Amino acid sequence: MAADTSATPRHIRLTSHSRGRNAPAVQWAATTAAERGPLIGTTGEPAHRNVIGTHSGSYSVYRALAIASGALSRSHRADLTNTSPTDAIGPYPQWSTPGAIVSLDPWGAAVADVFADRLAEGFDIRPTIAVTRAHVILPEVIEAIAKGRLQPDGHFLLPTGAAVVSKAAIEPVWYLPGVAERFGCSQTELRRVLFEETGGMYPELVTRPDLEVFLPPIGGQTIYIFGNPADLADPSVELTARVHDECNGSDVFGSDICTCRPYLTHAIEECILGAQNGGVGLVAYSRKEGRALGEVTKFLVYNARKRQLGGDTADQYFARTECVAGVQDMRFQELMPDVLHWLGITKIHRLVSMSNMKYDAITGSGIEVGERVNIPDDLIPADARVEIDAKTAAGYFTLGPVPDVTALREVKGRELHS
Numbered sequence: 230m231a232a233d234t235s236a237t238p239r240h241i242r243l244t245s246h247s248r249g250r251n252a253p254a255v256q257w258a259a260t261t262a263a264e265r266g267p268l269i270g271t272t273g274e275p276a277h278r279n280v281i282g283t284h285s286g287s288y289s290v291y292r293a294l295a296i297a298s299g300a301l302s303r304s305h306r307a308d309l310t311n312t313s314p315t316d317a318i319g320p321y322p323q324w325s326t327p328g329a330i331v332s333l334d335p336w337g338a339a340v341a342d343v344f345a346d347r348l349a350e351g352f353d354i355r356p357t358i359a360v361t362r363a364h365v366i367l368p369e370v371i372e373a374i375a376k377g378r379l380q381p382d383g384h385f386l387l388p389t390g391a392a393v394v395s396k397a398a399i400e401p402v403w404y405l406p407g408v409a410e411r412f413g414c415s416q417t418e419l420r421r422v423l424f425e426e427t428g429g430m431y432p433e434l435v436t437r438p439d440l441e442v443f444l445p446p447i448g449g450q451t452i453y454i455f456g457n458p459a460d461l462a463d464p465s466v467e468l469t470a471r472v473h474d475e476c477n478g479s480d481v482f483g484s485d486i487c488t489c490r491p492y493l494t495h496a497i498e499e500c501i502l503g504a505q506n507g508g509v510g511l512v513a514y515s516r517k518e519g520r521a522l523g524e525v526t527k528f529l530v531y532n533a534r535k536r537q538l539g540g541d542t543a544d545q546y547f548a549r550t551e552c553v554a555g556v557q558d559m560r561f562q563e564l565m566p567d568v569l570h571w572l573g574i575t576k577i578h579r580l581v582s583m584s585n586m587k588y589d590a591i592t593g594s595g596i597e598v599g600e601r602v603n604i605p606d607d608l609i610p611a612d613a614r615v616e617i618d619a620k621t622a623a624g625y626f627t628l629g630p631v632p633d634v635t636a637l638r639e640v641k642g643r644e645l646h647s
C-alpha cells in the first residue's frame with residue numbers, strides 16, 4: 230500500500246474540528262457489547278471517531294513516525310484473522326456494574342467477534358487487549374526446583390523449569406467520568422488538567438465534552454495467569470495474586486538496590502505452587518516505572534540518596550524522592566483493581582504483597598482479601614534493606630520488623646499514600 234506522507238495543508242487535521250457525526254454511540258458499562266458500542270480511535274476516518282486520543286497509547290507516537298517516514302499507510306487496517314484470544318475472559322457482572330471498571334475496555338479482547346458487523350461496515354475498531362498462551366522461564370524458578378521448593382508436574386511447571394501461563398496485554402482505555410469519580414475531582418477539572426499537563430496534546434479533552442472515553446498515551450499492563458483463567462472468577466478456587474508495578478532496573482536487569490524482582494519471582498513461585506495445589510495464580514504487571522515517576526527521576530533519587538550526609542538511610546528514603554519529584558509516589562492505585570474486576574475476581578485468598586496502598590485499593594473496590602503473603606527474609610538482597618526498612622517505617626507494609634520511625638515521621642508529618 231502506498232504511504233500517505235504528503236504534507237499539504239489539507240492533510241493537517243485539527244481533531245477539534247471533526248464532529249464525528251457518523252460515529253457509533255458509546256454507553257459505558259452497558260450490559261452487552263452491542264449496547265456499549267465499539268470504541269473507535271482511528272485517525273484514518275475522523276468522522277468515525279468516538280474517543281479522544283488514538284489506539285496503542287504511547288506507541289501512537291511511533292506510529293506517527295512510521296507514517297512520517299513512509300513505512301506505514303495511515304489507512305492500514307489490521308487483519309485480525311486468527312488473532313482471537315486463546316482463553317475467553319468473561320463477560321462478568323463487573324463489566325456492567327457502574328464504576329467497577331473505568332480504565333480499560335472489558336470488550337477490548339473480543340472486538341473482532343462482538344463488533345464483527347461494525348468491522349464489516351468499514352469501522353476501524355482495534356483490540357485493546359490480546360490474550361495468548363506462553364511459557365515463563367526464570368532462573369529463580371529453576372533454582373527453586375533445584376532447592377526442592379518447587380516440583381515440575383509436567384502441566385503447570387515443565388521439567389525444563391518453564392511455567393505454563395495464559396497472559397494478556399492490556400492497553401489503557403479511560404472512561405473520564407469514572408476516572409474523575411475515582412480521584413474525587415470533577416470531570417471538567419480532570420479534562421482541563423489532562424489537557425494542560427500534556428501540553429495541549431488532546432484539544433478534544435476541553436472541546437468535546439460529548440466524547441467521554443480517552444485513550445491515554447501511557448503504558449498499559451500485562452497479566453500472567455497460572456492455571457485455568459476461568460477459575461479466577463470462582464471464589465471457591467484459591468487465588469494467589471500479586472499486583473506488581475514495573476521496576477525495569479530490578480525486574481529485568483537485576484538491580485541490587487531494591488526488592489522488586491525478588492518480590493516478583495517469589496510471587497511467581499507462589500502462583501505456580503497455588504496452581505499445583507488446585508488453585509489459580511495471577512500476576513498483574515503494570516507499566517508504572519519507578520512509582521510512575523519514570524527512570525530518570527528514579528536514578529536521580531538513587532544519587533541523592535547515596536550522596537547525602539550520613540549515607541543512604543531509611544529515614545531519608547521517601548524524603549529524597551519527594552525533593553526530586555515533588556511527591557513520593559504517582560502510581561495512585563485507584564485504577565489498579567479494574568483489571569481484577571475484568572477477570573471477574575471477587576476474592577483473593579493469598580495476596581503476595583505487603584503494600585497497604587495496594588491492599589486498600591483492592592479491598593476498597595469490593596474484592597475480599599484473605600491472607601497477605603510476605604517475602605521470605607532470605608530472598609531480600611542486602612543492599613535493599615534500606616528500602617524495606619523505610620517502607621516498613623512509613624506504614625507501607627503491615628508485616629515484618631518495624632525500625633525506629635521517629636526521624637521519618639518528622640520528615641514527613643503528612644500522609645504517605647500508604
Ligand SMILES: [Zn+2]
Nearest residue numbers: 476479487489
Ligand atoms: Zn525496584
